[in-house]
Amino acid sequence: MKSQLITLFTFLITTYAFAQNASISGTIKDNNQNPIAGVNVFIKNSTKGTQSNSNGSFEIGNLTNGNYILSVSYLGFKTKEINFSLAKNQNLELETITLYEGNEILNEVVIEGERTNKFSRKQTAYVAKLPLKDIENTQVYSTITTELLESQVITNFDDALKNATGVEQLWASTGRGGDGAGYYSLRGFSVQPQLVNGLPGLTNGTINPANVERIEVLKGPSATLFGNAVSSYGGLINVVTKKPYVGTGGELSFTSGTYGLNQIIGDFNTALSKEDNLYFRINTAYTTEQSFQDAGFRKSFFVAPSLSYKVNNRLSFSLYAEITQAEQTNPMFLFLNRSAPTEASNLEELGYNNKLSFTSNDLTLKNPNQNYRIEMDYKLSDTWESQTLLSKSTTSTTGYYSYLFDYGILGNDTFSRFINKQNANTQTTDIQQNFIGDFKIASLRNRVVIGLDYFNATQTDNGTGYAFYGNITPEGGANGDNPFTPEVETDSYPLSTAGVDAVLASQPVGNNKSKYHIYSVYASDVLNITDQLSAMVGLRLDRFDNEGDLTTTEDDYDQTTLSPKFGLLYQPIADKLSVFANYQNGFTNVAPQLVGNPDEGPQTLKTFDPEQANQLEFGVKTNLFNNRLNVTASYYDIKVKDRVITDPASPFNKIQGGEVVSKGFEIEINANPIPGLNIRAGYSNNDSETTKSDNNEILNRRPLEAGPETLYNFWASYEFQTGKLDGFGIGAGFNGASESFAINYESTGEFILPSYTVVNASVFYQANKYRIGLKLNNALNEKYYKGWSTINPQMPRALLANISYTF
Template identity: 40%
Template sequence: MSSIFRRIVLLVMICLPIIALGQSGEHTTNGGGVAGRITSKTGEPLELVSVSLIQLNKSTLTDNDGRYQLQDIAPGKYTLRIQLLGAAEKDFQLEIVNGEVATLDYQLPKENIQALQEVRVLGTVNKFSKKESVYVSRLPLKNLENPQVYNIVPKELIQEQMALDLGSISKNVPGAGIPMLANQGRVTFRSRGFETEPNARNGVAGAAFSSIDPVNLERVEAIKGPSATLFGTNVSSSYGGLYNRVTKKPFNGFGGEVAYYGGSWNYNRLTVDVNTPVNKEKTMLFRLNGATTFEKSFQDMGFTKNISLAPGFSYQITDRLALLLDVEFGQAKGTSVVRFNPDARTARNVSIADMKFPYDKMFLGNDMPYTTQMLNIFAQMNYKISEHWTSQTIVSRARSSIDGYITALNGVRGDSTLRPNVMVGYTAFIATDIQQNFIGDFKIGQFRNRLVVGLDYYNNSNSFDRISVTGPTVNFVNLGRTNNVSRYKIDSLLPTGTPRRENNGDNSYAAYASDVFNVTDNLMAMLSLRVDHYRNEGVYNIGSGITTGQYNQTALSPKLGLVYELVKDRLSVFGSYMNGFFNRAGSDAAGNPFKPERGNQLEYGVKADVWQHKLVGTVSYYNIKIKDVLRTDPNDQNYSIQDGTQRSQGLEAELTANPVEGLNIVAGYAHNDSKYLKSDSTVLGLRPALSGPEDMVNFWVSYHLTKGPLKGLGFGFGGNAGSSSFQTNTQTVKITIPSYMMLDASIFYEQRKFRVGVKVDNLTSEKAWSVRLTPQAPARFVGSFALRF
């Protein structure tokens, strides 16, 4: 309890000066002033729009109601300029009179101007249907104009569901499945039959080989399909797509929230969110999000505790130049989750549910924890070159380290015994991503073009200093008195373990361009291309001093798309071709070097946004074909050949609806059919293991009272279901994971100054496993209380 108290005190001490800073911004008004409201073409307020008085070089930003105010202005005639990226600047002539505040409102003539910067359009009827993104295409492109499919989980849904980790947030993404936790807290999901990680942060590399606290998330974007053209393989490291974490940005105003969560297995969590302008003009803004969490496992052993701090700073330097800087820092200590790897050498067809593997046992102790530290730094500079062109410079630095004990449980030949595998030592990962984008929105004749041209440099550096050991055999069916392997036993085996002491790294140099060409007002064509040069610097063995495995590869990645809006801004049909690739090292028996492995996707579907955003949805069919896959050479087992192929095809559907006031519905369905077409004989024609269920469903329905004495009272109910899947699937061994249906329910009461809620996850205590055979927690109760200021 003392460590929890210390973390709470630390968060409070950090927030107190910020609160004082926000309150110190009050001042008296002299002279005159000007105030007004900026709205979109459809009348919705626009936040963070730059408003400047040219003669005085004095600026401010609109607040979350689209309002602005400039005070302490000497009487006289001035030019007021309204400007944001992606829209033409607008100048107004006005006269300031002493002691009076002039009013000047403005409604932008173009609807989709928010897509070049984080200008938030507020007031949408369906609070869960926010589909516009500055990151998916890097262009001012609406969802209905984009030939790529993506899902967005906004903070409003995250808050209503009391989703306290990335795994819980991903429940709202069609096809994500049960999240797979790695031993250091890192989480991965399924997407179109492939493992997909949350490697992107604000559209660029932001991987973390540790747990990622969602306290600073504005939303999560699941971008579907091979996406190497704009993101590269370092970010889009899956043919299924990528997950992009969009962080909360500072806003124009003082406010925030303090919340506490408590629940089953000694769950305790405290979060803070404080925002304040830094200067009187409100062009410098600061926001701090922080959280500290402690939780015991539902199993006989296991715990996690962490602290996360995420400051953000924005500065509208001039009416054309803006700076955004934000940081993620996280530190955690915990024990590895159970990962069970049954022995596949025994020919059998068995379900994990029938193996008598204990659901609530960890087999290792709390005295073998790991510690992680994560630091991600993101800086972005936007400069409006002209009415039609914008420069965007981004630098992202991500660092993660792991120290301590990382464990897995390996089955021994037979059906009843296992031996823990433990890695002890230190590992560090450092990645740097530098991007320069030039974004244009212009016409050639009568034809509109939206074009991004970019350069991308990515450096990755890893270091390992650890030893792997295999622990004693444990019978997990006939449990004895002592079931958990001790730290003393593992430490005594370290001198006989297998060391890994090495450094490795790589560099990627890329250039890309993507143009959306309006053939007509309703018909758009997208043409994109990336050239990527990869340099693997090899593996440096610290013991021998020898570096091996260096190689270079160059790859082209195209992307094509067509969109036709059947009803402008309401209904569109689309088709696209997208590409992904992975660099492969080595050569075949004849000495021919391998080329990059490739995945090509064809997709077509329908997108709708009707009844004033009350019904928003997407239905699509995709077909991904992977070629140049390495497989064992049938003529020489010591080599590989590069002629393997794989197919993944399926149907996805997503829907958010607000049919009546107070009622919100989120639902999704994903069907995936994956198969090895040409491969090693052991898996030929089979569904790949770890690809997840063929069919998955997700839904969430909530209703809150909007009138009467109980206004603000609400209820939520939802769930996730999946068909059976495979942990191992070969011609001789099939280890299946049973189908599941996990249901959640909540009740909440929300007012302007506070919010209380109670949530039950896995209401029926359904027994379910991830693809790595990690048992999922039974029913968990969590209560929360939040104060807003």
Template identity: 40%
Template sequence: MKRFLFLSLLLFTSYTYSQQVKLSGKLIDQKDDPIPYANVVLENTNYGTTTNQDGEFEVKARPGTYILVVSSLGYGRFSQKVVLDKTSNDLGTIILTNQTQSLNEVAINSHHINRFSDKRTDYVARMPLENLENPQVYSVISKELMQEQVVTDIGQTVRNATGVVPIIYPSGGLATTFRGFNVGINARNGMETTSGRSGIDIANVERIEILKGPSGTLFGGNVSSFGGVVNLVTKKPMEARKNEISYTTGSYNLNRITADINNPLNKEKTVLFRLNTALNKEKSFLDYGFYDAYLIAPSFLFKASDRLTFTLDTELLNVNSTRNLYNRYAPESGITSPEDLKLDYNKALFHNDADAQTASTKIFAEAKYQLAENWTSSTLFSFVGEDVDHSYQYYATWLSPTVAQRESGNWNSIYNNYTNLQENINGEFSTGNIKHKVLIGASYRSFQSRSEASRTGTIDTIDVSTDFHALRKEDIDPHLVSNYWPGWNAVNSYTLSGYATDVIDWTDRLSTMLSLRIDHFDREAKAGAEGFQQTALSPKLGLVYQVVKDHVSVFGNYMNGFQNQAPRTQPDGSQFVLDPVYAEQSEGGIKAEVFDKKLSATASFYHIAINNAIRTNTDGFAAQDGEQVSKGIDVEVIANPFPGLNIISGYAYNDNRIIKSSDESIEGNKAVDSPENVANFWASYTFQNKLKGLGFGVGGNHVGQSYMFSDNVFSIPAYTVYNASLFYNQPSWRIGLKINNLTDEKYWTFWGVRQVPANFAANLTFRF
């Protein structure tokens, strides 16, 4: 009996001390401002972390008694005995006094900060998982990196993510392509959004998260593509009073003013308010063209109790601009690249008054309730509305390198409304020695739209090697034919979904992720559009083993994505009911966070297959047996080799090919918009001593050749663009200068859109 009791006690003790518990808190100074990048360590252990931008920290450790040491350069040192004896231990707010003090006794120095490597997120897996615990590859672009690069638009920003290339639609919206597939900016705080016609302003963006691979399991087919998901995380209210006003000027009459005002509204700091605004005016590098926009984005946070918090986040964006020219090429033109065109690189074919006026309204609300110690309920609502008053879009069909036919369209009276409701239950529990992190969720999505389109035929034919005038609104309007596509895009649809995830920690090193989603899609019948219903099932499986605990992990995943398809009318009048198109990804790789997180790296190989793609036979009948395979590697390295130097770099190789098609001549060809090689690099150095705060950065992007059409005749040339910046950052102000496209490279993105030559942007920011 004594032996049994002894063994039981031994097993209980072993079990208790094999579990990790959380220690959390927030670090502020005497002015109630958060202290970011401070060191938080448990003395004489390997447990430690740094605070985030809001001064918050979370350390995971085994139960026991420790000495907590908190420190930051320029502040005092705080130490306290802590006893960790439950799942969650919250220390509340810790105040550091502002004083200069040697930190030699601290295990980690505050200037050893890998500023661009923070991948903590609740959105990628819809649960709190560390990067090393997550079997999915993702990149994060922080607002600190955006500020350092003096970026003013999201297209410049997403180039910092491995393998990602921006796409500008003729409709004015922005999307990205990676892993061989296009995806719009479709997620905002984990909920559906859109930017197809209204665009995005980055003034209210805290960070951008780019999830790699088909992500239908958690996000559904409406948000994700077979390449992945782009999620914007907006700025949230903070307890500290913190305000910032910024002005940016630069080439092509760039004038941009932004303000970030954050203030608690009561003494108890239970009601918080933040307002982000932006006013942007700029001309095109073409002789005609402009982009004017203003953004108003207020947000509120209300702490109703210790367990219940409400958040309301809104955005109102109004844009008046001109569109990009969409080029088409006659088969007999002999043109195989935009380089062949004899059009002056800075010459526009259409005038300023053939413009576009759009607006978007975005509302996000969340009620977060602590059900129990390890269980949380999140009820979310989002509404996104895009409204287009008018939108002139431009087309040129090239008959030869010098001769083009001009035509235009005007999309007007458009609205696209997306309404989403979502409920997520997150929890943790154990079955014996096995730990579970679970997510159970359900969502409802309503999409309602209306649009009208007018289109011209050929307006004129011009020789661009001679003098010609840019077409004005008065030249276009007489040629417009109203109701060009009856019922185009005037459809309503509804989606009801349920999903669940269980992350099982078999040991403190080995875990699996099991996920499943079911979607029921219902599209109404409406003039010119067939109604249909579809149900899609999307599984996900992930496996992670930490070879070196908390430092190096190997992972593998199987992921699924899907896209709902409307029935097709066959040539004999019959209806061909299509299944959702599925993409399946298999991926394996390694993640590392080593040398006190001064080096963070991810490398993976993936294989994405579409086995039921839709193709059309030569007799006009549709079949659903096309095949496409996209495979490649992603490598990302984020490093802080020595104090002051920060590096972010990535390389992506992608081979995306059409395996089977009704047109046998294109089998084996590259898929469109799929460059084989994409690389990004950015390195910055900030002086640490006498010139503290002064810094500079250099970097660039390379995008390989891609094809505009599946016959692989017309190619978009490869390009490499270099950039550099100089900045001086102080607690109450910052000045920055960025030079883009140092070598004045002439280059084109997908759809043959000309890009900006050498240009600069200068920024001055005040904080108070």
């Protein structure tokens, strides 16, 4: 009996082995017949799959005879499905599979495996509003990948942006209504993160990086494709969120650190219906953190559900939502006097005790925030696709906001506190219709996007007026003498809700509501003149309709603007080296102003053209050694013109004659010289100056929003690949800046924030299902500051511990 069982078992194993001996293989190329590596290839309704190698080839073995559907997908290309049949022991070799570029695939397959250059991403569908490799894009942008954030144990958005070349925080998120998100300096101009997945996505508080797939920082004026509502003359910041993928899995992560930091993150993805290609993903996080100062905290909870539904090979839908509940004490910046000399010209003279917060945990702001996005993609043909997008954002602020200002009246570097009760709300709606094409005309390849865009923003403010609430001195003194009353007062001002409410009871409550609309049409074409030479041409027609205060029509006005862009790119070595030049445009709508001598009769309303910013830039990009060395280096020159100033010939007239010039050099390097070692480095130098103005206070001086002249960042991470240390790794790096102006005016003189270099380090162990890491931020305990007419102390040394489990 035993021998019969062995014989039967051997027969079954042999039969199964022969039945599983069929296979399918092939080669995958793009539209230019270049092989594509790393393409996801899998058999639908099975667990069998692989990725193409560096030659674009793949093979899936151990298949039985039968009918199958092969799914071929790659981020940035349109998914292709191929029906095939296998006979017993058949080795089927397919003809070359050609993938056509399209929008980012909703159902991206996640396959574990080694990926070179984890700190670099070389293709995106957002920067040009159509799929374009970085090396063939005439615009410069920095990409901060999720792998880079993971290696640095990043828990907040500000630390994440330190990896973007040429970006410096001006001040942290205040949480106040209207502009409570953080401000950053980029190419000499201030910018806020206001774009999510290529569409408007506002916030009055900090952005939680737990749902971030990557961050894209576009450099230079970008109004042609994105308008002026969400961008600045220096560029824009686009947050790309995590999206559903084919499969089931997720991650749980916990991070704890100095100053009361605790953050727990959950990420789960599953199929709601495999047959219907309906996939769901949810990301959520809860974070609490205290301040290194004597008071201050921040806590937040967010949940981000997303859904993808692929109806068929032509039609797909996606839905994204992010709902945040946050509460914080607003950071107490020291606002320096902008119109009178400050007694101190640097921090040493000021005697600032940066461990003092000058607030209390009883005075907080709540920032509920919601972002929603719906997308429908329809494949019209092999060469044209329709993309319909709708996004809505709601951001609110309720609670107490205060600031400290040096009026220069009481002396001894006394800063007066003013406080109000916030009750503000901003809502935006954006609707876009894009037609994206990839076709040839007379053998010339065209990649085109033609779009319609409607944007609406409504702001409501029902906050109170600001009330005086005591004075402080930077070293810790306090008094109650109101600088705007003749008497010397000794009132006390307790930092409590009861004390503040009693003072604010006499303040008026606002009832303000304003609205504006933007109607736009735009088009952009990337034309391949030859295989190596391409040109990018774009144009936007923008109609701005300002309703202003809804209770009056006196501030209503309309403006129409044309915003062009142009770029040339030459690839001496295809897909490896490109030389580029670009012209990019940005603009700002300008409200009419009253002109005319009031002594000679009623003043009249004078209209103006939109203010313009034009950039000229040239540089090089590389993608060498099979994507192991990516370098972008460029020089740019931005000139802002048509700023409204007082007419030198008449003090009662206004003209458009103000100018600002910002120029500089940037270089960013992403390298993977050997397996396991990833390097990110960046350096920028910016020279900004107000060259024409009627305001002698700022003429021929560096604008405060320009930030430091020089910025640099470096991070390297190495993970052992073999041996007893397999899975262990270390990381180290630094970021820093030259000195910068907190104040730089003719009458006030200069207040200079010192230069700094902050060193960070980490150790980690990466196993199959889990990761353990330790991160030391500001390892040398550097005392440093940032500011924009303000003084904002930064975090001292802090230790973080993280454990993550993947399933």
